[in-house]
Amino acid sequence: MSRQLSFNPQKEYELIEYPGRVVNPDRMIATLGGIINVSKVLGDEVKRLALHFHPENPYNKPTFGDCTDKTGVLLSITVRRHKKDKQRPPEYFVRVLGHCSRSFTFETLCDFQYLPLWSTPKSDNANAAQELTFALDQLKPRDTTDLDFFKRRHSQLLALPELFTHVDTVYAGTHRIDPSEDGQHEVLGVQSKSSYDNQGVVSFNMVDSFPTQADSQNLKRLKVKYVSDEQLALVKKLFDDCPIWTRIALQYESGLTNDKLKCITPSLAFYFSNGPWRTLYVRFGYDPRKDFNSRYYQTFDFRLRFSTGLSEFVYAKKFVKQRRAANAPFAPIEDRVSDLVQDIDYPYFDEHKLPRSRQCMLRYCDVRMTRIQEMLEKIPTPLTGAVCNERTGWLPPGFDAQVRQIVCASISELLRNHYRKENLTAEVEAVTQVDEDDEDEAEDEETQEEDMDLDESQAMSNSEQYVDNDIEQLFDNITS
Structure with missing residues (x-):
């Protein structure tokens, strides 16, 4: 039974879950870098606590303890037993010494520990047994005045790896066998969770059929995301007028936000991850492999490599969006050549204008240059029953290179x-x-x-x- 209880919640302690049985506290603190290093880590919310199994050996990598939020109390329990009357129950005196709000736990992987050990014979006999000696004093100077270190000859070499492991955390992902294989090659793939964003993604090929209708789950999300009938009808009309769209063009023509389009688009179209129409949204039921006019909607991946002469006008898309989110101005575009550079949200490429970003994913019909559109018109109509190419679509080989040269010449x-x-x-x-x-x-x-x-x-x-x-x-x- 408890006879006494005291409580002192004001005193706070730090908890270090040391991965070992502590016999000598001083040696335990030495493995953590000393009391000064421990104090520095405890005073910082970001630093990790390093534990060296051999504090005097510089040839090993420490294991690190991470700071985690953990609430606990420190109790002191004293048990008193009666020596004469052993039948009487013991008395327990409980004291609360303080509390802790965080803990340092060593749950990461431990790297290999390298020791500077040299093998030397026990006697002068060459066939004598070998013994290992700790040769740290011979591998590094004893102090700053040890000039004889450079005169000593090392009989053996200590071969250490160039780099230790880069990560020490356990990978918690699961693996699965790739279903596209026959199971004979043991191909492993990462098992990713099925999410809303990756539904409707189709890999382009010349054999499989493309989706003709939306998934039932995508239709349910239209109601969950509070999409109005007018917004859905607006995007549906765009796909009726043109079967293939880029995301930025849909957002520009419809005037809807990206969050709304992320919910509406999977219910009306599927997304190509590769092929001649990669990164584009295609209306359900439309097969660009069978329509020669789909050449106008093929992907034109235009990228700029330039020196400082052009970089002052055209920014990276990620940089512009970050500056806009922070409401930070980015002159020189604002005040010098605002009429020369296209807006970052403009989905087309006009002649006598600079591109909106350093990399633009466009359709060929989005490149509003008379010469390029004439080139598309002059492509001869294929024979009846002809199919498109898996890499170039309906366009002849080298067509994209010619278009890039024309666009680069116009920019220059x-x-x-x-x-x-x-x-x-x-x-x-x-x-x-x-x-x-x-x-x-x-x-x-x-x-x-x-x-x-x-x-x-x-x-x-x-x-x-x-x-x-x-x-x-x-x-x-x-x-x-």
Whole structure:
């Protein structure tokens, strides 16, 4: 029975679940880096507690303890038994010493521990038994004044791995046999949970049939996500007018948010993960392999490689969205060339405009350039019964490379004109300013005007030559 109970909740302790039986507390603290290192870790919410099994040996990797939230109390229980009357029940004195709110647990994997051991014979006989000796003093200097270390010859080498393990956490994923195999090769694949986002994803091939209707679960989500009939009808009309869409084009034409489209689109179309129409949404029941007009909707993957001349105008899509979320401005686009760069949410590529981002997934019909659309029109109609190519679709080989060259040439010419105009404007303004400052001091107005004309024409010709040479060098690296 308990006779005494005291409670002290104000005192807080730190719990370290040491993975071993502690016999000597001082040696235990030494394996944790000393009391100073323990105090630093306890005062930081991010640091991990390192445990070295051999504190004096630098050739091993420690195991780390992670900080986890764990509530507990520290109890002190004293048991008193009667020596004379052993039949009497013992008395228990319970004291609450304090509480703890977190714990350091060592549940990670432990790496290999390397010891600097050299094998030496027990006697001078070559056939004598070998013994291992701890040779740490011979592998590193004893202190900063141990200059004899560089004169000693090492009879043996200590071969250590270049890197220890990068991770020490246990992978909790499960594996399954790939159903596409026959089971003879033991191919393993990661078992991912079926989610709403990956439903309706189809791999393009020339054999299998494509989905003709939506999954019943996707139709139920329309009501759960509070999608109105008007919103559903709006997106359905877009798919009736055009069977294949990009996500950004659907969002632009419908005016709906991305969250609404993520719920509506799986009920009307499926998504190609590869092939000539990859990353596009295709209306249920439509087979682009059988329609020659689907060449207009094939995927055009356009990417820019450029130096600093173009990077000041075209940003990465992720960067722009982060700046917008933080309501942070990103000039120079805002104040210098707002009419030159397309908006990040604009789904088309207009002629005499810069692309919206460094990588654009477009349909060929989205590239609004007369020359490219004429190239699409001139592709000869295939014979009856012909099928498209699994890699290039209905387009001839090398068609995408030609389109990229045309787009890159258009971008290069656009930027050449922009930089030429900008530099010439700066040169003319500088010459005009000099003319106004020297006008009062000039003695001969006619001579001064002639000199001005010569200087201005020479400055403009020099500027054009300088700009042309500089721009030619600047756009050599613009490739797709």
